[in-house]
Amino acid sequence: MRATDILKAIQKLSPAEKHRLREYLIDALTASSSTGTVLQEITERKNKSGYHCPDCESEHIVRYGTYSTIVEGEEVEKQRYRCKACKKTFTDLTNTALYRTRRLNKWFKFIECMIEGYSLRKSAELVEGVSHVTLFYWRHKLLASLKQMEISNFEGIVEMDETYFLYSEKGQRKIKDRKPRKRGGSAKKRGISNEQVCVLVARDREKMTFSQTLGMGRLTKEQLDKAIGHKLSSENVLCTDSWRAFKTYATEKGMDIYQFKSDGKVRTKGLYHIQNVNNYHRRLKGWIQRFNGVATKYLNNYLTWFQVLESIQHQRNSVTMKDLMIKGNLIQNMETYDTIRFSSFTT
Numbered sequence: 001m002r003a004t005d006i007l008k009a010i011q012k013l014s015p016a017e018k019h020r021l022r023e024y025l026i027d028a029l030t031a032s033s034s035t036g037t038v039l040q041e042i043t044e045r046k047n048k049s050g051y052h053c054p055d056c057e058s059e060h061i062v063r064y065g066t067y068s069t070i071v072e073g074e075e076v077e078k079q080r081y082r083c084k085a086c087k088k089t090f091t092d093l094t095n096t097a098l099y100r101t102r103r104l105n106k107w108f109k110f111i112e113c114m115i116e117g118y119s120l121r122k123s124a125e126l127v128e129g130v131s132h133v134t135l136f137y138w139r140h141k142l143l144a145s146l147k148q149m150e151i152s153n154f155e156g157i158v159e160m161d162e163t164y165f166l167y168s169e170k171g172q173r174k175i176k177d178r179k180p181r182k183r184g185g186s187a188k189k190r191g192i193s194n195e196q197v198c199v200l201v202a203r204d205r206e207k208m209t210f211s212q213t214l215g216m217g218r219l220t221k222e223q224l225d226k227a228i229g230h231k232l233s234s235e236n237v238l239c240t241d242s243w244r245a246f247k248t249y250a251t252e253k254g255m256d257i258y259q260f261k262s263d264g265k266v267r268t269k270g271l272y273h274i275q276n277v278n279n280y281h282r283r284l285k286g287w288i289q290r291f292n293g294v295a296t297k298y299l300n301n302y303l304t305w306f307q308v309l310e311s312i313q314h315q316r317n318s319v320t321m322k323d324l325m326i327k328g329n330l331i332q333n334m335e336t337y338d339t340i341r342f343s344s345f346t347t
């Protein structure tokens with residue numbers, strides 16, 4: 001059979017059969033992207049300007065024996081280092097999400113579940129031999145690293161809009177002051193109250209995106225400045241909804257601003273509109289529904305998760321999986337199961 005015949009045959013498949021074929025091809029192709037090369041790349045990119053100590057930053061580093069880890073079911077020896085200044089030993093994975101994980105090959109399956117946005121239960125079925133509790137930890141450890149990735153400054157036109165999520169203490173066992181609300185419950189007060197968490201999404205036309213919680217209740221210009229003031233200059237032109245804090249902020253900073261009513265009607269002034277950011281909100285809200293409510297203290301992690309998925313256009317293939325695996329392990333991250341579990345929402 002020739003390639004053209006195969007292509008013709010594919011066109012005749014039903015959508016469900018095409019989906020199965022796609023899954024098959026992704027698995028067949030990603031199997032060859034070995035964890036070994038990923039580890040090699042993490043090592044090279046982390047140490048691109050030479051070795052330095054993760055603890056005291058000293059560059060006086062010596063090789064100090066090896067440790068073993070499982071790569072694709074086989075035990076391999078990896079280098080351990082020692083800092084001559086503080087005498088501490090470390091590896092290329094010290095303080096990263098992968099540190100002390102002897103199941104590196106499981107990480108690929110886990111990353112796949114992250115890209116698909118599967119629940120912990122479903123992920124635990126797919127990542128065999130890893131409990132959903134461990135996967136919860138992996139998820140938030142990875143997201144805590146990805147959250148630290150710095151975005152560049154915004155260029156040109158910047159669309160901004162805030163959206164609100166109901167405050168939630170989902171999963172918290174001892175709730176003192178308030179009665180637990182049912183999942184997806186609605187706020188008691190009409191409009192925007194202090195029970196709602198303000199999430200700002202700002203996006204320029206190069207798709208540089210900021211999405212984070214700013215605090216409880218209506219957005220203020222102080223919150224706006226603290227969150228993204230350093231990414232903006234008077235060269236930027238803001239497109240926002242009609243909330244006055246945006247106007248006051250732009251005027252003080254000497255930026256031009258175009259404001260649009262957010263009543264669902266499409267409004268544009270030529271190039272100026274907030275359609276991209278409104279569409280982003282819509283996709284975000286649609287995607288996050290699958291989790292049946294997110295505890296507010298984890299909301300920024302979920303916002304980061306969605307932002308990463310948007311940047312890879314929700315595509316799962318060997319390139320995006322490897323990319324996520326490397327990015328998630330380049331940044332130092334001291335989170336432990338306990339620091340994640342017992343964190344609280346702060347603004």
Ligand SMILES: [Zn+2]
Nearest residue numbers: 053056083086
């Ligand atoms: Zn040191």
